[in-house]
Amino acid sequence: MSNCSSVEQPQALMLGEIYHAKDVFDRLCKSCCVKQITNGTRGQFLDDCGSGTYNNVVAIARNIDSIQFTGLFDSELIAKLPSSVKFICHNGAGYDQIDVKACIERGILVSNTPFVVNDATADTAMLLLLAALRRAWIPQSAVRNGLWDNTRPFGRDPKGLTLGILGLGGIGSAVAKRAAPFGLKLQYHNQSPARASVMSRLNLGDNEPKYVTFEELLRTSDIISVHVPLSARTRHLIGKKEIEMMKENIIIINTARGLIIDENALVEGLERGKIWSVGLDVFEQEPEIHPGLIKNENAILLPHIGTATIDTRKCMEVTMLDNVKNGLFHKQLLTPVPEHAQTAR
Structure with a gap:
Protein backbone atom coordinates (compact mmCIF):
# COMPACT_ATOMS: atom_id res chain seq x y z
CA MET A 1 0.00 0.00 0.00
CA SER A 2 1.20 3.54 -0.80
CA ASN A 3 -0.34 7.01 -0.68
CA CYS A 4 2.66 8.63 -2.35
CA SER A 5 1.83 11.14 -5.09
CA SER A 6 5.48 11.83 -5.82
CA VAL A 7 8.48 9.56 -5.43
CA GLU A 8 10.60 12.65 -4.71
CA GLN A 9 8.94 13.58 -1.42
CA PRO A 10 10.32 12.19 1.88
CA GLN A 11 8.66 8.91 2.74
CA ALA A 12 7.85 6.69 5.68
CA LEU A 13 7.71 2.92 5.41
CA MET A 14 5.28 1.05 7.67
CA LEU A 15 6.20 -2.61 8.19
CA GLY A 16 3.20 -4.54 9.50
CA GLU A 17 -0.39 -3.73 10.32
CA ILE A 18 -1.78 -0.95 12.48
CA TYR A 19 -4.47 -2.57 14.62
CA HIS A 20 -5.49 -0.01 17.23
CA ALA A 21 -4.26 3.48 16.31
CA LYS A 22 -5.85 3.60 12.87
CA ASP A 23 -6.94 7.21 13.38
CA VAL A 24 -3.37 8.30 14.12
CA PHE A 25 -2.05 6.31 11.16
CA ASP A 26 -4.64 7.90 8.86
CA ARG A 27 -3.54 11.37 9.96
CA LEU A 28 0.10 10.47 9.31
CA CYS A 29 -0.80 9.24 5.83
CA LYS A 30 -2.50 12.57 5.11
CA SER A 31 0.50 14.58 6.27
CA CYS A 32 3.24 12.71 4.42
CA CYS A 33 4.00 9.90 1.97
CA VAL A 34 3.59 6.48 3.59
CA LYS A 35 4.25 3.07 2.06
CA GLN A 36 3.03 -0.01 3.93
CA ILE A 37 4.06 -3.67 3.66
CA THR A 38 2.08 -6.38 5.45
CA ASN A 39 3.46 -9.54 3.84
CA GLY A 40 6.27 -10.95 1.73
CA THR A 41 9.62 -12.55 2.41
CA ARG A 42 12.95 -11.38 3.75
CA GLY A 43 14.57 -12.08 0.40
CA GLN A 44 12.04 -9.89 -1.39
CA PHE A 45 12.47 -7.09 1.15
CA LEU A 46 16.26 -7.16 0.80
CA ASP A 47 15.95 -7.15 -2.99
CA ASP A 48 13.58 -4.18 -2.87
CA CYS A 49 15.97 -2.30 -0.57
CA GLY A 50 18.76 -2.88 -3.08
CA SER A 51 16.70 -2.05 -6.16
CA GLY A 52 15.84 1.51 -5.20
CA THR A 53 12.21 0.84 -4.25
CA TYR A 54 12.70 2.62 -0.92
CA ASN A 55 15.31 5.19 -1.93
CA ASN A 56 13.37 8.15 -0.49
CA VAL A 57 12.31 6.47 2.74
CA VAL A 58 13.49 8.53 5.71
CA ALA A 59 11.69 6.76 8.58
CA ILE A 60 10.78 3.09 8.99
CA ALA A 61 8.10 2.00 11.46
CA ARG A 62 7.99 -1.67 12.39
CA ASN A 63 5.55 -3.80 14.32
CA ILE A 64 7.00 -6.91 15.94
CA ASP A 65 4.92 -9.15 13.67
CA SER A 66 6.78 -7.77 10.64
CA ILE A 67 9.66 -10.09 11.56
CA GLN A 68 7.69 -12.76 9.68
CA PHE A 69 8.48 -11.11 6.35
CA THR A 70 11.64 -9.09 7.02
CA GLY A 71 13.43 -11.19 9.61
CA LEU A 72 15.61 -9.50 12.19
CA PHE A 73 16.88 -5.97 11.58
CA ASP A 74 20.39 -7.41 11.79
CA SER A 75 23.62 -6.08 10.29
CA GLU A 76 22.84 -7.71 6.92
CA LEU A 77 19.50 -5.94 6.62
CA ILE A 78 20.77 -2.63 8.01
CA ALA A 79 23.53 -2.63 5.37
CA LYS A 80 20.92 -2.99 2.62
CA LEU A 81 18.81 -0.01 3.69
CA PRO A 82 19.00 3.02 1.40
CA SER A 83 21.11 5.96 2.58
CA SER A 84 17.96 8.07 2.92
CA VAL A 85 16.90 6.09 6.01
CA LYS A 86 17.62 8.08 9.17
CA PHE A 87 15.11 6.65 11.66
CA ILE A 88 13.83 3.20 12.65
CA CYS A 89 10.82 3.37 14.96
CA HIS A 90 10.16 0.09 16.74
CA ASN A 91 6.84 -0.85 18.32
CA GLY A 92 7.98 -2.40 21.59
CA ALA A 93 9.95 -1.60 24.71
CA GLY A 94 12.43 -4.41 24.06
CA TYR A 95 14.33 -3.87 20.81
CA ASP A 96 16.66 -6.85 20.66
CA GLN A 97 15.31 -7.55 17.15
CA ILE A 98 17.34 -4.53 15.96
CA ASP A 99 21.13 -4.30 15.74
CA VAL A 100 21.47 -0.82 17.21
CA LYS A 101 25.27 -0.82 16.84
CA ALA A 102 24.93 -1.38 13.09
CA CYS A 103 22.35 1.43 12.96
CA ILE A 104 24.66 3.83 14.79
CA GLU A 105 27.47 3.02 12.36
CA ARG A 106 25.17 4.05 9.49
CA GLY A 107 23.89 7.17 11.19
CA ILE A 108 20.41 5.74 11.82
CA LEU A 109 18.57 6.57 15.04
CA VAL A 110 16.32 3.96 16.68
CA SER A 111 13.30 4.53 18.92
CA ASN A 112 11.25 2.15 21.05
CA THR A 113 8.09 2.48 23.15
CA PRO A 114 9.19 2.66 26.79
CA PHE A 115 6.96 3.92 29.61
CA VAL A 116 3.66 3.01 27.92
CA VAL A 117 4.32 -0.72 28.46
CA LEU A 302 1.46 -17.35 29.30
CA PRO A 303 2.18 -16.80 25.56
CA HIS A 304 4.04 -13.45 25.79
CA ILE A 305 0.94 -11.35 26.53
CA GLY A 306 2.58 -8.80 28.84
CA THR A 307 1.39 -5.79 26.84
CA ALA A 308 -1.62 -7.49 25.24
CA THR A 309 -4.37 -5.08 26.20
CA ILE A 310 -6.26 -2.91 23.72
CA ASP A 311 -5.30 0.20 25.67
CA THR A 312 -1.57 -0.47 25.92
CA ARG A 313 -1.20 -1.72 22.37
CA LYS A 314 -2.84 1.46 21.08
CA CYS A 315 -0.48 3.59 23.18
CA MET A 316 2.46 1.65 21.77
CA GLU A 317 1.33 2.18 18.19
CA VAL A 318 0.74 5.89 18.84
CA THR A 319 4.25 6.24 20.32
CA MET A 320 5.78 4.49 17.30
CA LEU A 321 3.86 6.68 14.84
CA ASP A 322 4.62 9.87 16.78
CA ASN A 323 8.31 9.01 16.52
CA VAL A 324 7.93 8.60 12.75
CA LYS A 325 6.21 11.98 12.44
CA ASN A 326 8.77 13.71 14.63
CA GLY A 327 11.61 12.17 12.65
CA LEU A 328 10.16 13.28 9.32
CA PHE A 329 9.21 16.82 10.35
CA HIS A 330 11.62 17.67 13.18
CA LYS A 331 14.62 15.42 12.40
CA GLN A 332 14.67 13.84 15.85
CA LEU A 333 12.98 11.04 17.79
CA LEU A 334 10.80 11.39 20.86
CA THR A 335 11.93 8.17 22.58
CA PRO A 336 15.38 7.21 21.26
CA VAL A 337 16.90 4.05 22.72
CA PRO A 338 19.50 4.58 25.46
CA GLU A 339 22.45 3.67 23.23
CA HIS A 340 22.07 6.97 21.38
CA ALA A 341 22.40 8.97 24.59
CA GLN A 342 25.53 6.99 25.44
CA THR A 343 27.01 7.66 21.98
CA ALA A 344 26.35 11.38 22.34
CA ARG A 345 28.37 11.67 25.55
Missing part, protein backbone atom coordinates in the same frame (compact mmCIF):
# COMPACT_ATOMS: atom_id res chain seq x y z
CA ASN A 118 5.13 -0.44 32.15
CA ASP A 119 1.70 -0.88 33.72
CA ALA A 120 0.42 -3.73 31.57
CA THR A 121 3.66 -5.69 31.90
CA ALA A 122 3.79 -5.12 35.65
CA ASP A 123 0.17 -6.28 35.94
CA THR A 124 1.15 -9.46 34.08
CA ALA A 125 4.12 -9.98 36.39
CA MET A 126 1.85 -9.71 39.44
CA LEU A 127 -0.68 -12.07 37.87
CA LEU A 128 2.09 -14.62 37.39
CA LEU A 129 3.56 -13.97 40.84
CA LEU A 130 0.29 -14.57 42.69
CA ALA A 131 -0.55 -17.59 40.54
CA ALA A 132 2.92 -19.05 41.13
CA LEU A 133 2.58 -18.53 44.89
CA ARG A 134 -0.65 -20.52 44.86
CA ARG A 135 0.55 -23.04 42.22
CA ALA A 136 -2.68 -22.07 40.55
CA TRP A 137 -2.45 -24.36 37.55
CA ILE A 138 -2.96 -27.45 39.74
CA PRO A 139 -6.40 -26.53 41.15
CA GLN A 140 -7.46 -24.88 37.90
CA SER A 141 -6.73 -27.95 35.80
CA ALA A 142 -8.31 -30.17 38.48
CA VAL A 143 -11.60 -28.31 38.57
CA ARG A 144 -11.78 -28.36 34.76
CA ASN A 145 -11.51 -32.12 35.03
CA GLY A 146 -14.38 -32.40 37.52
CA LEU A 147 -12.22 -32.73 40.65
CA TRP A 148 -12.47 -30.66 43.83
CA ASP A 149 -10.81 -30.21 47.25
CA ASN A 150 -8.87 -33.47 47.31
CA THR A 151 -6.56 -32.24 44.53
CA ARG A 152 -6.02 -28.68 45.72
CA PRO A 153 -2.49 -28.01 47.10
CA PHE A 154 -1.60 -25.43 49.70
CA GLY A 155 -0.02 -22.26 48.37
CA ARG A 156 2.01 -19.54 50.04
CA ASP A 157 1.07 -16.05 51.27
CA PRO A 158 3.00 -13.11 49.84
CA LYS A 159 3.05 -11.20 53.13
CA GLY A 160 6.50 -11.24 54.72
CA LEU A 161 8.27 -12.82 51.73
CA THR A 162 11.15 -11.00 50.05
CA LEU A 163 10.69 -10.04 46.41
CA GLY A 164 13.94 -9.52 44.53
CA ILE A 165 13.42 -7.29 41.50
CA LEU A 166 16.14 -7.82 38.92
CA GLY A 167 16.12 -4.50 37.10
CA LEU A 168 14.40 -1.56 38.77
CA GLY A 169 13.60 0.32 35.57
CA GLY A 170 10.16 1.42 34.45
CA ILE A 171 8.57 -2.03 34.61
CA GLY A 172 10.48 -3.13 37.71
CA SER A 173 9.40 0.06 39.49
CA ALA A 174 5.78 -0.54 38.50
CA VAL A 175 6.05 -4.08 39.92
CA ALA A 176 7.45 -2.68 43.18
CA LYS A 177 4.46 -0.32 43.55
CA ARG A 178 2.03 -3.18 42.97
CA ALA A 179 3.86 -5.64 45.22
CA ALA A 180 4.17 -3.39 48.28
CA PRO A 181 0.46 -3.52 49.29
CA PHE A 182 0.68 -7.33 49.40
CA GLY A 183 3.17 -7.07 52.26
CA LEU A 184 6.18 -8.22 50.25
CA LYS A 185 9.57 -6.96 51.37
CA LEU A 186 11.31 -5.35 48.42
CA GLN A 187 14.90 -5.45 47.26
CA TYR A 188 16.46 -4.97 43.84
CA HIS A 189 19.60 -5.15 41.78
CA ASN A 190 20.66 -2.84 38.96
CA GLN A 191 24.11 -2.25 37.54
CA SER A 192 24.13 0.74 39.90
CA PRO A 193 21.72 1.96 42.62
CA ALA A 194 18.63 3.76 41.38
CA ARG A 195 18.63 7.55 41.53
CA ALA A 196 16.92 9.31 44.43
CA SER A 197 14.33 10.67 41.99
CA VAL A 198 13.28 7.11 41.11
CA MET A 199 12.78 6.26 44.77
CA SER A 200 10.88 9.48 45.32
CA ARG A 201 8.44 8.63 42.53
CA LEU A 202 7.90 5.17 44.03
CA ASN A 203 6.92 6.82 47.33
CA LEU A 204 6.87 3.52 49.24
CA GLY A 205 8.03 4.91 52.57
CA ASP A 206 9.41 2.26 54.92
CA ASN A 207 9.12 -0.39 52.19
CA GLU A 208 11.43 1.42 49.77
CA PRO A 209 13.26 -1.26 47.73
CA LYS A 210 16.71 -1.97 49.11
CA TYR A 211 19.68 -2.09 46.73
CA VAL A 212 21.63 -5.36 46.93
CA THR A 213 24.32 -7.04 44.87
CA PHE A 214 23.32 -9.59 42.25
CA GLU A 215 24.58 -12.45 44.42
CA GLU A 216 22.78 -11.15 47.51
CA LEU A 217 19.54 -10.87 45.54
CA LEU A 218 19.92 -14.49 44.43
CA ARG A 219 20.72 -15.77 47.92
CA THR A 220 18.15 -13.85 49.98
CA SER A 221 15.03 -13.46 47.83
CA ASP A 222 11.99 -15.72 48.21
CA ILE A 223 10.71 -14.55 44.81
CA ILE A 224 12.78 -13.20 41.92
CA SER A 225 11.11 -11.18 39.18
CA VAL A 226 13.17 -10.48 36.05
CA HIS A 227 12.96 -7.06 34.38
CA VAL A 228 16.28 -6.49 32.59
CA PRO A 229 16.61 -6.03 28.81
CA LEU A 230 18.15 -8.78 26.71
CA SER A 231 21.75 -8.11 25.70
CA ALA A 232 25.00 -10.03 25.37
CA ARG A 233 25.56 -9.29 29.09
CA THR A 234 22.17 -10.59 30.25
CA ARG A 235 21.83 -13.65 27.98
CA HIS A 236 21.55 -16.65 30.38
CA LEU A 237 22.16 -14.28 33.27
CA ILE A 238 20.34 -16.88 35.36
CA GLY A 239 21.60 -20.42 34.84
CA LYS A 240 22.43 -23.49 36.86
CA LYS A 241 25.05 -21.75 39.03
CA GLU A 242 22.72 -18.87 39.85
CA ILE A 243 19.80 -21.18 40.67
CA GLU A 244 22.06 -23.12 43.05
CA MET A 245 22.70 -19.88 44.94
CA MET A 246 18.98 -19.29 45.48
CA LYS A 247 16.90 -20.27 48.49
CA GLU A 248 15.13 -23.60 48.57
CA ASN A 249 11.58 -23.23 47.22
CA ILE A 250 12.46 -20.12 45.24
CA ILE A 251 9.77 -18.68 42.94
CA ILE A 252 10.94 -17.18 39.63
CA ILE A 253 8.91 -14.77 37.48
CA ASN A 254 9.99 -13.66 34.00
CA THR A 255 8.15 -11.11 31.85
CA ALA A 256 11.32 -9.70 30.22
CA ARG A 257 12.95 -12.00 27.63
CA GLY A 258 13.18 -15.79 27.66
CA LEU A 259 16.89 -15.89 26.83
CA ILE A 260 17.77 -14.21 30.12
CA ILE A 261 17.12 -17.55 31.86
CA ASP A 262 18.63 -20.90 30.86
CA GLU A 263 15.46 -22.97 30.45
CA ASN A 264 17.25 -26.29 30.82
CA ALA A 265 18.54 -25.17 34.23
CA LEU A 266 15.10 -23.83 35.11
CA VAL A 267 13.40 -27.13 34.28
CA GLU A 268 16.03 -29.09 36.21
CA GLY A 269 15.46 -26.88 39.26
CA LEU A 270 11.71 -27.39 39.02
CA GLU A 271 11.97 -31.13 38.63
CA ARG A 272 14.16 -31.64 41.69
CA GLY A 273 12.13 -29.26 43.86
CA LYS A 274 14.72 -26.52 44.29
CA ILE A 275 12.25 -24.17 42.58
CA TRP A 276 8.76 -24.01 44.14
CA SER A 277 7.17 -22.65 40.98
CA VAL A 278 7.72 -20.35 38.03
CA GLY A 279 5.56 -17.79 36.26
CA LEU A 280 6.68 -17.18 32.69
CA ASP A 281 5.39 -14.95 29.91
CA VAL A 282 8.53 -15.32 27.78
CA PHE A 283 10.58 -18.26 26.53
CA GLU A 284 13.93 -19.00 24.96
CA GLN A 285 12.64 -20.25 21.60
CA GLU A 286 9.26 -18.58 21.16
CA PRO A 287 6.76 -19.81 20.13
CA GLU A 288 8.28 -23.15 21.17
CA ILE A 289 8.15 -23.90 24.89
CA HIS A 290 10.45 -26.35 26.66
CA PRO A 291 8.51 -29.63 27.08
CA GLY A 292 9.72 -29.81 30.68
CA LEU A 293 7.82 -26.60 31.38
CA ILE A 294 4.70 -27.74 29.55
CA LYS A 295 4.40 -30.91 31.60
CA ASN A 296 5.35 -29.39 34.96
CA GLU A 297 2.27 -28.52 37.02
CA ASN A 298 4.25 -25.95 39.01
CA ALA A 299 4.82 -23.80 35.93
CA ILE A 300 2.39 -20.96 35.19
CA LEU A 301 2.76 -20.20 31.46
